Amino acid sequence: MKPFPEHGAEPRLISMRHDALILFVLVGLIVLSSSVSLFAHQVKAKHEPEAAATPKVGPDGLIEAEGVVWVRANCTPCHSANLILQFRGDAHRWLHLIRWMQAKQGLWALAPDVEKAVVDYLATNYGDREGSLRRKPLKELPPPLPAKQ
Known part of the structure; x- marks a missing residue:
């Protein structure tokens, strides 16, 4: 009696096909995941500004630059x-x-x-920076407080 009469194949052949299918799917998943990772890295690099090189600072704390x-x-x-x-x-x-x-x-x-x-x-x-904790100067001063009576 054949174990899988509906397929008409021997168990060993079915097992080899099953193993080949699993191997094919695993290789495909690995290729797909590495492609997605590479694509995500390229998109991130495209949309994020490159980190500025850390400026060289002198012993007094001033940035070493022209001037x-x-x-x-x-x-x-x-x-x-x-x-x-x-x-x-x-x-x-x-x-x-x-x-x-x-x-x-x-x-x-x-x-x-x-x-x-x-x-x-x-x-x-030492120019203005976005996100600085210091607020921009007021354009106008508030009105003076009323005099005490």
């Missing part, structure tokens, strides 16, 4: 580099701070090319 020499020569004689690291701002804000230091704190006049190098360095390396 840092002028910042060290003109800013750190009066205050620590840590004070610079606490602030963020665009070129206009940094220039405003320089003007304030010249008017109120005794900062000497900077040659135009030196001033430009300092402002460019500060705005580039």
Whole structure:
């Protein structure tokens, strides 16, 4: 009596076909999963900005970039580099701070090319950042409090 009369094949042949089918499905799943993984990696790389290289930082904490020499020569004689690291701002804000230091704190006049190098360095390396914890300055001040009677 044949064990599988409806197929008309011997058990050994059916077992080999079954093993071949399982092997084929497993290889297909492996190829499919590696293709999906590769595709997902390509999509992620396409849509996410590349991580910026970590800038080199000097012993004083300032980022080593063009203009840092002028910042060290003109800013750190009066205050620590840590004070610079606490602030963020665009070129206009940094220039405003320089003007304030010249008017109120005794900062000497900077040659135009030196001033430009300092402002460019500060705005580039310590400019406004998205997601910064510091809020943007108010455009208008709130009205004064009423006088006590």
